[in-house]
Amino acid sequence: MVTERNTAATRRGHARDVDHPYPLHLDLSGRRAVVVGGGPVGARRARELVSAGADVLLVAPQACEEVVAMADAGDLAWRQGRWCATDLDGAWLVHTATGDARTDDAVAAEATSRRTWCVRASRTEGDARTRAWTPAVVRQDDVVISVTAGGDPRRSAALRDGVRLGLSSGALPLRRHRRPSADHDRGGLGRVTLVGGGPGDASLITLAGRRALAEADVVVVDRLAPRALLDELDADVEVVDVGKAPDHHPVPQREIERVLVDRALRGLRVVRLKGGDGYVFGRGAEEAAACRAAGITVDVVPGITSALAVPAAAGIPVTHRGVARSVTVMTGHEVLGDDELLDLAAQTARGGTLVVLMGVSRLPELAAGLAAQGADPDLPVALVESGCTPEQRTTTATLATAAQVAQSRGVRAPAVIVIGLVAAMAHPTPQQPTPVVDLRTRATTRPPAHAPAPEPAQEPVR
Ligand SMILES: C[S@@+](CC[C@H](N)C(=O)[O-])C[C@H]1O[C@@H](n2cnc3c(N)ncnc32)[C@H](O)[C@@H]1O
Numbered sequence: 001m002v003t004e005r006n007t008a009a010t011r012r013g014h015a016r017d018v019d020h021p022y023p024l025h026l027d028l029s030g031r032r033a034v035v036v037g038g039g040p041v042g043a044r045r046a047r048e049l050v051s052a053g054a055d056v057l058l059v060a061p062q063a064c065e066e067v068v069a070m071a072d073a074g075d076l077a078w079r080q081g082r083w084c085a086t087d088l089d090g091a092w093l094v095h096t097a098t099g100d101a102r103t104d105d106a107v108a109a110e111a112t113s114r115r116t117w118c119v120r121a122s123r124t125e126g127d128a129r130t131r132a133w134t135p136a137v138v139r140q141d142d143v144v145i146s147v148t149a150g151g152d153p154r155r156s157a158a159l160r161d162g163v164r165l166g167l168s169s170g171a172l173p174l175r176r177h178r179r180p181s182a183d184h185d186r187g188g189l190g191r192v193t194l195v196g197g198g199p200g201d202a203s204l205i206t207l208a209g210r211r212a213l214a215e216a217d218v219v220v221v222d223r224l225a226p227r228a229l230l231d232e233l234d235a236d237v238e239v240v241d242v243g244k245a246p247d248h249h250p251v252p253q254r255e256i257e258r259v260l261v262d263r264a265l266r267g268l269r270v271v272r273l274k275g276g277d278g279y280v281f282g283r284g285a286e287e288a289a290a291c292r293a294a295g296i297t298v299d300v301v302p303g304i305t306s307a308l309a310v311p312a313a314a315g316i317p318v319t320h321r322g323v324a325r326s327v328t329v330m331t332g333h334e335v336l337g338d339d340e341l342l343d344l345a346a347q348t349a350r351g352g353t354l355v356v357l358m359g360v361s362r363l364p365e366l367a368a369g370l371a372a373q374g375a376d377p378d379l380p381v382a383l384v385e386s387g388c389t390p391e392q393r394t395t396t397a398t399l400a401t402a403a404q405v406a407q408s409r410g411v412r413a414p415a416v417i418v419i420g421l422v423a424a425m426a427h428p429t430p431q432q433p434t435p436v437v438d439l440r441t442r443a444t445t446r447p448p449a450h451a452p453a454p455e456p457a458q459e460p461v462r
Pocket of ligand 1 (some may be wrong): 199200224274275276277278279280281282304305306307310356357358359384385386387388389413414415416
């Protein structure tokens with residue numbers, strides 16, 4: 001019986017072995033690994049073995065700088081000289097990378113006679129005489145993926161790069177289904193990742209943000225976050241909706257923080273998904289502080305803030321060479337004193353741009369206050385509602401007409417208001433003529449009155 005099986009295996013031959021390698025990851029910590037060859041390839045192999053915790057002996061008459069540095073640092077032992085059979089004493093694994101095929105053959109033959117696996121740098125994975133080879137590897141955190149592809153190393157590398165992209169972009173399902181051990185995750189505690197989700201369109205979140213979502217067990221989400229991404233979550237991911245809308249009682253900030261801490265203390269990976277950037281009028285720093293105070297590890301993934309992206313989506317650069325050299329991002333939710341208004345009016349006089357978030361309901365006071373402090377009543381104003389979403393609508397006016405135009409057009413939150421010369425560069429949504437502004441002379445032609453039925457402007461939404 002044994003003889004027949006051996007005969008069949010022999011008939012299948014080496015080509016079959018190469019097509020069906022036996023994948024294995026080795027724990028080499030504390031085990032002897034020998035590298036023969038001191039050039040860049042040997043150095044790379046040695047470095048990987050050192051990272052894996054192996055007890056590395058490198059044998060070579062000469063060695064490159066990296067090997068010398070590792071030897072000086074005590075990471076490996078370098079025996080300077082030609083290799084000899086006794087170098088392989090006690091080795092669990094041998095890499096040979098001398099650059100000389102005959103020497104590599106001799107090292108491999110010696111290793112094979114000792115039943116020790118030997119990887120030869122001068123042979124590829126497709127070489128029938130090679131009995132062990134290193135795959136293309138991608139690592140991300142605790143995930144290690146090895147690729148071999150029919151004896152074609154460049155194909156392996158290309159596939160490896162594709163897998164890396166999938167991992168880094170969150171396109172691959174990274175979520176853990178077994179709670180991490182203490183060894184892997186600092187005492188088995190969960191962690192909180194504050195993710196700025198961008199201004200609304202799901203494609204405007206960062207790769208890091210997507211990856212965090214792909215790993216999440218719990219997602220605590222705001223109303224203005226890119227909620228389409230929630231559809232991609234596994235069915236058993238807990239979604240805690242703390243979305244705040246004018247007709248919806250907001251979840252108190254302390255309660256949001258309590259949920260974050262509670263879930264993380266249960267060992268879960270929590271993503272706090274916010275609109276825009278969590279640190280721009282997003283209370284992200286408060287949430288991070290609350291989590292850290294409870295001993296929770298917090299990561300922060302910045303997002304594309306609506307303050308910059310929404311004007312851009314409407315055609316407005318918030319700075320523009322020769323026109324606007326500064327930009328102030330402000331909340332329109334607060335009542336401003338005369339001094340603050342005077343300062344803001346002076347900024348617009350110097351060509352600065354004001355970007356106002358949460359400013360729809362107080363627009364009349366803000367516009368009148370700026371004008372009272374000397375701002376040009378003909379200064380262009382653009383109001384961009386639901387930017388970066390299919391409902392995006394841009395309304396243009398001047399400082400003098402903005403409040404009345406906003407009311408007649410029914411402008412409502414969420415909206416970004418841009419005040420300054422650059423607002424004249426907006427692409428208004430049809431039914432609204434562009435105010436004609438010559439950026440060199442600052443002359444503005446006021447837009448005509450607006451027809452649509454009036455709707456009340458709504459409170460800004462946090
Ligand atoms: C509490 S602030 C949060 C800002 C957010 N952290 C950011 O960086 O974009 C909410 C305000 O942002 C603005 N906003 C957010 N997303 C918007 C969007 N897609 N279109 C227009 N305005 C938006 C509105 O002014 C809204 O009232």
